[in-house]
Amino acid sequence: MTLNRVPKLCSTKTTALLILVSGMWMASRAAVPAPEKILPDDTLIVLTAPDFSKLREAWAKTPQSQFWNDPAMRPFREHILSKWNEDLVKPLERELGVKFDEYAGLLQGQVTLAVLQNGWQGDNDPAPGVVLLIDAKDKKDQLTQRLTEFRKKWVDSGKTLRTEKIHDVGFSVVSLSSNDLPKTLSKMFPPSSPVEEAGDEPAPKKAPEKNELVFGQMESLLIVGNSAKALEKVVARISGGTVPPLGELAAYQANHLALFRDSPLYGWVNTKAFVDVLMRKAGEKKPNPDAPNPFDISPDKVISALGLGALKTLAFSYQSSDQGTLFLGFLGVPEASRQGLFKILAGEPKESSPPAFVPADAVKFQRWRIDGKKTWTALEHIVSDISPQGLSGINFLLESANTAAKEKDPGFDVRKNLIGNLGDDMITYEKAPRGSSLTELASPPSLFLIGSPKPEELAIALKSLLVLVGQQTGTAPEEREFLGRKIYSIPLRSMGLPMGNAAAGGAGVILRYAASGGYLALSTDVSILEEFLRSSEGPGKMLKETPGLSEAAQRVLGPGASVFGYQNQADAYRGWFELLRKDSGTNSPLAATLASVNPAIKDWLDLSLLPPFERVSKYFYFSVYGGGATVDGLNFKVFSPTPPASRNQEASKP
Numbered sequence: 001m002t003l004n005r006v007p008k009l010c011s012t013k014t015t016a017l018l019i020l021v022s023g024m025w026m027a028s029r030a031a032v033p034a035p036e037k038i039l040p041d042d043t044l045i046v047l048t049a050p051d052f053s054k055l056r057e058a059w060a061k062t063p064q065s066q067f068w069n070d071p072a073m074r075p076f077r078e079h080i081l082s083k084w085n086e087d088l089v090k091p092l093e094r095e096l097g098v099k100f101d102e103y104a105g106l107l108q109g110q111v112t113l114a115v116l117q118n119g120w121q122g123d124n125d126p127a128p129g130v131v132l133l134i135d136a137k138d139k140k141d142q143l144t145q146r147l148t149e150f151r152k153k154w155v156d157s158g159k160t161l162r163t164e165k166i167h168d169v170g171f172s173v174v175s176l177s178s179n180d181l182p183k184t185l186s187k188m189f190p191p192s193s194p195v196e197e198a199g200d201e202p203a204p205k206k207a208p209e210k211n212e213l214v215f216g217q218m219e220s221l222l223i224v225g226n227s228a229k230a231l232e233k234v235v236a237r238i239s240g241g242t243v244p245p246l247g248e249l250a251a252y253q254a255n256h257l258a259l260f261r262d263s264p265l266y267g268w269v270n271t272k273a274f275v276d277v278l279m280r281k282a283g284e285k286k287p288n289p290d291a292p293n294p295f296d297i298s299p300d301k302v303i304s305a306l307g308l309g310a311l312k313t314l315a316f317s318y319q320s321s322d323q324g325t326l327f328l329g330f331l332g333v334p335e336a337s338r339q340g341l342f343k344i345l346a347g348e349p350k351e352s353s354p355p356a357f358v359p360a361d362a363v364k365f366q367r368w369r370i371d372g373k374k375t376w377t378a379l380e381h382i383v384s385d386i387s388p389q390g391l392s393g394i395n396f397l398l399e400s401a402n403t404a405a406k407e408k409d410p411g412f413d414v415r416k417n418l419i420g421n422l423g424d425d426m427i428t429y430e431k432a433p434r435g436s437s438l439t440e441l442a443s444p445p446s447l448f449l450i451g452s453p454k455p456e457e458l459a460i461a462l463k464s465l466l467v468l469v470g471q472q473t474g475t476a477p478e479e480r481e482f483l484g485r486k487i488y489s490i491p492l493r494s495m496g497l498p499m500g501n502a503a504a505g506g507a508g509v510i511l512r513y514a515a516s517g518g519y520l521a522l523s524t525d526v527s528i529l530e531e532f533l534r535s536s537e538g539p540g541k542m543l544k545e546t547p548g549l550s551e552a553a554q555r556v557l558g559p560g561a562s563v564f565g566y567q568n569q570a571d572a573y574r575g576w577f578e579l580l581r582k583d584s585g586t587n588s589p590l591a592a593t594l595a596s597v598n599p600a601i602k603d604w605l606d607l608s609l610l611p612p613f614e615r616v617s618k619y620f621y622f623s624v625y626g627g628g629a630t631v632d633g634l635n636f637k638v639f640s641p642t643p644p645a646s647r648n649q650e651a652s653k654p
Contacts, residue, residue, distance in 0.1 A: 129230025307340025347562025372422025
């Protein structure tokens with residue numbers, strides 16, 4: 001009896017196991033593949049949120065989202081949303097016969113926007129393919145219903161719609177023209193009128209451009225494109241075809257592993273494909289014998305000289321955690337082929353944290369370890385490769401300055417005394433504006449420092465050149481002693497710079513500079529320059545001691561780092577926030593700017609409804625950024641720690 005029950009028991013277990021495995025197989029089969037598995041290998045650009053619900057959740061926790069939804073922002077927020085709905089959303093819904101909320105609810109899984117090469121070679125025939133993918137997940141039936149309603153309303157309005165099979169999947173195709181643009185959008189964003197030169201015959205009126213919109217559904221996935229051809233490879237990938245996917249490209253794989261894993265939002269650009277098309281188009285362009293180019297500048301020479309030919313990919317990703325948000329950017333320029341502009345941007349992998357003399361009350365700080373002499377040589381090579389005549393012009397100017405300077409100093413050599421004394425360190429920092437006027441906010445106290453092995457010689461060399469400028473205007477640099485060092489001063493107006501007349505009262509802006517501690521320091525604010533000179537006697541409170549700064553810096557610095565920056569967002573934005581809130585009348589500069597862009601948008605922003613900054617300052621903390629080079633390319637990172645108040649607010653939620 002027992003033996004007879006064994007087969008039945010095994011059969012029951014086996015059946016259950018088969019059902020479980022089958023269910024798991026069916027679930028995996030129904031899941032929408034990752035974008036790199038759906039998109040073909042001729043993808044030029046992709047921007048994707050692999051799981052939109054996760055991106056939505058991550059965004060809701062950010063300080064920016066909390067700031068927008070704070071009760072203090074309610075009057076301002078509700079005014080914008082009310083105008084947005086009344087002026088744009090509701091009229092569009094009436095014209096299109098849709099409810100946008102019903103479609104927004106379909107954004108559950110993957111949302112991907114991609115551009116495919118699709119045979120494109122630089123012209124519009126054929127044009128690149130545009131593909132939009134939206135996974136509705138468990139709202140598949142609602143997606144089907146929405147598409148059915150759209151097709152019916154489209155046909156009922158007297159417009160044509162046809163069905164086309166793409167790999168045995170039915171897709172709807174509608175023709176669109178510029179005349180089909182909803183009146184609400186046409187009114188909100190009117191097309192610019194063509195400009196006609198005087199004496200020209202009026203150009204014949206062009207017929208509306210015809211375009212197609214192709215859309216369909218595969219399981220829970222909405223697929224939209226600008227042509228059936230653009231969707232062929234995508235549908236083939238989803239159907240199990242053998243079209244090579246984007247994920248098999250070595251250039252994409254490297255970026256995906258380094259940047260995209262676990263990221264709720266990322267983007268990728270096949271820059272090599274764009275550069276190849278540009279180079280090909282540039283090579284097809286023949287010189288015009290009737291209008292020769294005296295400088296022999298051609299697009300292919302510019303591309304080559306700048307080093308763009310070595311640029312393979314551009315990639316970025318966004319990551320969010322309880323500690324803060326991190327933006328990662330990457331330029332795929334391998335070290336072996338890096339040249340031109342990218343060789344300059346790579347900088348020198350050296351210490352880039354704030355030196356001890358940078359004060360704690362600095363609002364912004366940046367340090368870039370870039371070798372001045374190497375940079376000058378690289379720039380000369382770039383100019384020479386683009387146009388040998390251009391390099392000759394630069395050399396002529398340098399020699400002219402050298403000859404004139406030797407009249408007063410026979411031993412002067414502009415390349416040796418000026419360029420030869422450039423070091424490998426450039427620092428800028430600024431403090432909070434001293435007032436709340438537009439001029440004061442736009443010109444906060446700031447200091448620019450150039451590292452130099454012999455900063456005193458560099459200061460004298462700069463003075464010699466400024467003397468030449470002064471000879472043309474009757475103004476030469478002035479000197480004065482301060483703590484045993486010379487401070488040189490010259491009005492920027494006398495140098496022919498437009499900012500020379502920017503100061504209040506029309507007195508002009510004066511450039512002051514001095515050498516100290518291995519740097520040549522320059523500023524238009526005398527107090528910040530003198531503070532720097534005093535720091536050699538013993539620094540006060542230092543920026544690098546700011547709580548949390550060291551930990552945040554570790555997130556953006558690493559091997560090969562050459563640049564580091566910091567911004568105190570609260571102090572940087574406070575003045576501008578208050579200015580916008582108080583200077584919000586119809587005659588304000590901001591109102592005039594908005595009106596010039598679009599009069600309707602100006603009515604949406606009632607800046608007088610903004611709360612005092614102190615009521616929302618808890619959402620503004622600080623951010624850091626860093627960048628450098630590896631053997632694979634150039635990277636750039638921005639990290640914004642979660643403000644303590646926002647972190648506490650999240651922790652207090654049930």
